[in-house]
Amino acid sequence: MRRRAFVTGAGLTLAGVAAGGAGGGELFLLRRMKFEELGDAVVVSVALPELLPTRDASAMQSIESGFATTLRLEATVVRTKSLTPVARRVRIVKIQWNPWRERYVVQTTDQGRGAAIRYYGKRDAAIAHAITLERMRVARASALERGPSATYAVTIVGQRNPIDPESRVAADDGGGGQTRGGGDLSAFSRWIGVFVQSAPRAEKTFAVRSSPAFYLVTR
Amino acid sequence: MSAEKPERRARRAWTRGPWWGRLESRVIAALVVLGTLCVGASFYLVTLTVEYFDGLVDDAIATSERAAGLAGPFYDGYVQARKQAYQARLTAMARELEIAELRAGAGATARAVEDRRRRQLASLLEREDDLVELSLRAGDDAITVERASAFPEESGAWVWVPATGATAELAPASQALEVAAPPPEDALERHELSAVFALDPAMDRRYQELGRLQREADLVSVGDxxxxxxxxxxxxxxxxxxxxxxxxxxxxxxxxxxARATTRKASALSRVMQRVADGELTARVPELGNDELGQLGWAFNRMLDELAAAQKKLSYLQRVGAWQEMARRIAHEIKNPLTPIQLAVQQLREKDPGLDPRFSRMLATSVEIVEDEVAALRRMVTSFSGFAKVPEVRLEPVAIARVFDEFERAYGHLTERESDTLEVVRPSAPIEIAGDRQLLKQCLVNFVENAVLSGREAERESVRVRVSAALGQDREGVLIRVDDNGPGIAPERRERVFEPYESTRRAGTGLGLAIAKKIILDHGGEIWVDDSPLGGAGIVVRLPTRGAPGRTGRV
Structure with a gap:
């Protein structure tokens, strides 16, 4: 496997707002990331410990109770000048305590690929693996321009236990109480919906953006 | 009652107040305050209701969270108990292997012993439904039986629970036991028995669902x-x-x-009243509908109409009174020298010596002229005296038909020409009024005389005059009409013909209609000129019937 180091640049914007995808308005923190070109793939390595901090007692209690914790990581490659998305990849990570075998299970599913499962005896080790993107494929190298004039950044929006309204509707067997009760109540529910300002997309959302940016060296 | 003097009130100018002092502003402000109070009270009640039920939901969620918190340890206990059960079953199977070994006895080859043990493991596997794999291990040697094919579902659909730690004290497979008696313990070898059980994951799925519900207990679906x-x-x-x-x-x-619809009417009333207060008696309230304000405007207009009519009547009577006083003085001043003049000329005629025929003829002619003029002056003085001494009206119940009868009987042949006709149309039903019969007849005579004389001046071949009476539309008065086929009266002159010394005829004195109008007004009636169906003029008199109030709409 051929490995190529990247030349990194600086002087990018300090923070931005994600456009589209799972982002939808999150404020990005700048974070140094490691980029590599492996064959035709551009991979990124970065850790997002803020998404599942071990000091979060509630989250740790949830894991210890045997409930699965899902992390959804959406990595988007954007042009630094225009912030135009170039490529997007999604990774789903599930971390769960298996009380039968008394070990932590971390299941990683990348977009278009099968699931990879790893087992850990220690919770912190399992969490460290779950929150770390180790050489995650984010784009095809052939899809990116080369040279220092074409700089790219990667935004990663991480969601802990994302909320899926459709699964809630299916689980609630009809969509909750707001839609029951006849036409008047349904109309009132729609009227209320007009004034709902922010809908949470996950139990916790954390977004970072690579800084400095990267570019592919010219061959 | 205000103690303010009227003159002081009159001097004080009426000014329109500021907008916040107007009725419209007050009504709107009252509505705003009332609406705000109602909506505010409703909003406050809704707020209390929402907070009350929110508190109930909080309690329910707290209860749910406590229940979910209890479910965790329960699930752990369940898992541990289930694992202990698996362990116990595995130990029991180890004991079964030991017993089976004893029953089988000695004398078998190592190969036969391994086959027998494999069959025993398979038998156990067959017997236990949830057993997936069973393995007997001693050192590096192991016998394993499995039936993964019995669970065609994918492995993820099951929970695989391994159970280890069970031991079976069996003779080494390489050593045949000689006797059926229990072998000495030191002759046995420790075998490790392990198994993998398959567990239906439904409970685990439900437990995960419980976790999701606990996590999303504070979330609510609103639409999508x-x-x-x-x-x-x-x-x-x-x-x-x-x-x-x-x-x-x-x-x-x-x-x-x-409020605007209501206060607009009040404002219209107020504006009209202010104009009337400023002396503009012709101002009238516009149509305001049928509500109380509309009725008020209608009554105010009617009051103004009657006030204007009364003023007009008063003005007319004052003018007529002035003319009467002047006529009385003129008549008095003229009448006194007429007799001496007439006596003087008569003496002149009598004292003529007849010496000169030419002088006698000239004297006779002069005396005749003077006597004619004196006679004319006498007639004028008589008219003036009649006008100045219009008798006072004495009201008494009288039937219109009787007035007509007496008029026709006394004055039915006012004209000597056969071609002239006077038609008297009596009312179809008896009509009684409060009136002066003689003066009413005088009025009718005056009207008919005017009609005949006007027709003659217009050189009508035949003069037609019709006197008729009928109840008015509101049945509160009687309409007496005198119609003719004369030249009529131009509309612009119809008001003035009732003024003293105004006449449509060349030889008229202009006093007849003035006297008639005064009489009619003294009856509480009204008089006006209308077009006549006969082609000429129509004098219309409205007189109140008995018991009905007098009308002052026209004068």
Missing amino acids: DVVTRESLEAAVFRAIGVASALVLLIALIAGFVL
Whole structure:
């Protein structure tokens, strides 16, 4: 496997707002990331410990109770000048305590690929693996321009236990109480919906953006 | 009652107050305050209701969380118990292997012993439904049986639970036991028995669902969105606030329209009253509908009409009175020298010596001229005296038909020409009025004389005059008409013909209609000139019937 180091640049914007995808308005923190070109793939390595901090007692209690914790990581490659998305990849990570075998299970599913499962005896080790993107494929190298004039950044929006309204509707067997009760109540529910300002997309959302940016060296 | 003197009140100018002091502003302000109070009270009640039920939901969620918290240890206990059960079953199977070994006895080869043990493991595997794999291990040697094919579902659909730690004290497979008696313990070898059990994952799935519910207990579905309860509560307050504001706005607009419709009428009344107070008696309140304000405007207009009519009548009577006084003085001043003049000329005629025929003829002619003029002056003085001494009206119950009868009987042949006709049409039903019979007849004579003389001046071949009477439309008065086929009266002159010394005829004195009008007014009636169906003029007199109030619409 051929490995190529990247030349990194600086002087990018300090923070931005994600456009589209799972982002939808999150404020990005700048974070140094490691980029590599492996064959035709551009991979990124970065850790997002803020998404599942071990000091979060509630989250740790949830894991210890045997409930699965899902992390959804959406990595988007954007042009630094225009912030135009170039490529997007999604990774789903599930971390769960298996009380039968008394070990932590971390299941990683990348977009278009099968699931990879790893087992850990220690919770912190399992969490460290779950929150770390180790050489995650984010784009095809052939899809990116080369040279220092074409700089790219990667935004990663991480969601802990994302909320899926459709699964809630299916689980609630009809969509909750707001839609029951006849036409008047349904109309009132729609009227209320007009004034709902922010809908949470996950139990916790954390977004970072690579800084400095990267570019592919010219061959 | 105000102690303010009238003259002081009159001097004080009426000024329009500021906008906040107007009735319209007060009504709207009252509606705003009332609407705001109602909407505000409703909003406050809704807020209390929402917070009350939010508290109930909080309690319910807390209860659910406590229940979910209890479910965790329960699930752990369940897992541990289930694993202990698996361990116990595995130990039991180890004991079964030991017993089977004893029953089988000695004398078998190592190969036969391994085959027998494999069959025993397979038998156990067959017997236990949830057993997937069973393995007997001693050192590096192991016998394993499995039936993964018995679970065609994918492995992820099951929970695989391994059980280890069970031991079976069996003879080494390489050593045949010689006797059926229990072998000495030191002759046995420790075998490790392990198994893998398959567990239906339904409970695990339900437990995971419990975790999801616990995690999302504070979330609420609103349409296609999922929001937190705090966000929903804020949205409910905003929605109700906006709805209340809309309701208040609609109420304000409706109230403004209603208040405007009412206060507009009051303003119109106020403006007209102010104009009347400024002396503009012709001002009238516009049509304001059928409500109380409309009735008030109608009554105010009627009051103004009657006031104007009364003023007009008073003015007319004052003018007539002035003319009567002047006529009386003129008649008095002229009448006194007429007799001496007439006596003087008579003496001149009598004292003529007849010496000169030419002088006698000239004297006779002069005396005749003077006597004619004196006679003319006498007639004029008589007219003036008659006008100045219009008798006072004495009202008494009288039937119109009787007045007509007496008029026709006394004055039915006012004209000597056969071609002239006078038609008297009596009312179809008896009509009784409070009137002066003689003066009413005098009026009728005057009207008919005017009609005949006007017709003759217009050189009509035959003069037609019709006198008729009928009840008015409101049945509160009687209409007496005198129609003719004369030249008529131009509309612009119809008001003036009743003024003293105004006449449509060349030889008229202009006093007849003035006297008639005064008489009619003294009856509480009214008189005017109308077009006649006969082609000429129509004098119309409205007199109140007995018991009905006098009308002062026209004078």
